Amino acid sequence: MKRSTLGRAFVLPTTAALAFGLVACGSANEEGASGGLTINGAGASSQEAAQSAWRTGFLKNNDGTINYDPVGSGGGREQFTSGGVDFAGSDAYLDDKEVKAAQERCGEGGFVEVPAYVSPVALITNIEGVDSIKLKPETIAKIFNQKITKWNDPEIAATNKGVDLPDTTIVPVNRADESGTTENFVEYLEAAAPEQWPHEVSGNWPVEGGEAAQGTSGVVQAVKNGSGTIGYADASQAGDLTTVEVGVGDEFVKYSPEAAAAVLDVSERAKGRGEHSFAYDLARDTKESGTYPIVLVSYVLSCTNYDNADKAAMVKDYFNYMISAEGQKAAAEQAGSAPISDELRSKIQPAVEAIGSSNSGS
């Protein structure tokens, strides 16, 4: 009797120890599997799908490991400027304070900051019997500010001659969670229709009383299920919903990858940030024909100089792949982004070529 009790008391700890042992082995194996060099990145979650497409494409022809931690833009910038990661992704370019910190971290050559991920935001609608609709920026702002409440409002009818607009109530759908998509859309409204959009720019939707849905898929779902709905979402997720043709100057532009990427070509480069920083103040109020102004532009950041020559070469190759036509195509397929134009590529290429190492001899 006594022996069996003792015996049983030992069984449990032994099993537990065995289990822990196995777990330990498992994780050890995982680490051991990867050979070669590792570069680490962190930043915007919007780039996550694109980064994974780039990583897959890049590692087909190269050895090594690339990690990208989608902690968010702010976290990515912080980890980059403090030297925690080799490269970063960010939905916004570095602010003045961060520019200083980045220059300090990277030393003499400074840092590289190039737009690599352009994600258009589409306005999606679900109005019975209407499969094409044109809206001016002022009208869009009034709709989302709930100043225009019926689809047959004269202001909407004015730009949609020949379309039979129903007498349904407009249901604006916005993101319930804080998001970069909201921030970019609100930025657009503020720039293109300042008089109709009195709200502050932030990642939180500022107007109460609309339909609020979780995440891009939630917004798409709500627009699809409702009637008389209008919402904003990553263009890649719009599916077969009607997308709004947005007023730019005197014409109306339907979303297309080329039109979205064209915004960067008409935007001003921010000045005084160093030779290799290509930060753009987006011309959201552009009147240039053929540009679609509601876009999210996400940057990738690196140093021009790394102590380790192999690492410098790998970062350079990876950045080259990201902005290459092939890399942009891979991201477009996987993440639905808009490939950057050849014009922009030729502008930012020298910045990427500048990545290197002062210890190149070793």
Place this chain on the structure above:
Amino acid sequence: MASTTEAPPRKDRAPQRPGDRIFAGISTGSGVLILLALAGVAVFLVTEAWPSLTAPAEDIPGGEGLALYIWPLLFGTLISAVLALVIAVPLAVAIALFITHYAPRSIAKALGYVIDLLAAVPSIIFGLWGINVLAPVTVDPTTWLSEHLGWIPFFAGPASSTGRTMLVAIIVLAVMVLPIITAVVREAFTQTPKLHEEAALAIGSTRWEMIRMAALPFARSSIIGASMLGLGRALGETMAVAMVLSASGGVSFNLISSENPPTIAANIALQFPESSGIAINTLIASGLVLFAITLVVNMIARAVINRRKDFSGAN
């Protein structure tokens, strides 16, 4: 003399073997551990929430101070959970009664399994069901309600065109808490003393009178306890509410519009991923409020059950 130094054999204690000591140690340790975990959670919530308690009002998201930020959340949490119980408890009691007193044995057994199975469905599945199936179905009835019964504050309208309303969130919550309440109440009904039931029938009661006289009083404390368990789950439910509810408004009793107050748990889930700084402290402060409410609810439940202990055959 030597014999006095030896400890006298104690007769009032059972003999102990190593197994006894180890097991006693493990179970005491587990008991202490749960208390430590609870205290740890409380300490974490208070320390992390502290900066938002002392921050100036305009730094809190919304710019109007902590109380005004949390109040609509608290209101949304309470109204959704309480109304979900209002739907779920009578239904659960009825189901439990059917299983224990009305249904033939074979059906009762199968039905019991199905109800238990419902408890195993993950909440995200309920969320998907709510958003894809239930919400569209409610659009026409709620439109009718807002047109004909609009004078009742609950149905003031205008009805949402997507159906992602507080009403749907409440129904989803009710379905989610139904299994746990049913399971506990059913257990209580099956334990109703056979003698009580037979005595009631012997004095000429109908089956309904027998249930009223014997089964319901016996199970009353279990019903209350089960309701509180359900309330606890409804208060803290996160994913399903975050998916279903269109939370774009403030305090409102209107159940069928797209302007609804968010709930604390859903709001944390929605806002946390992109929050930083004081916004995170504010979210944790709202979590602290939820933690406190859940504790209070559980303590009330305990008090009610203790007061009614005499009715219960469980002791």
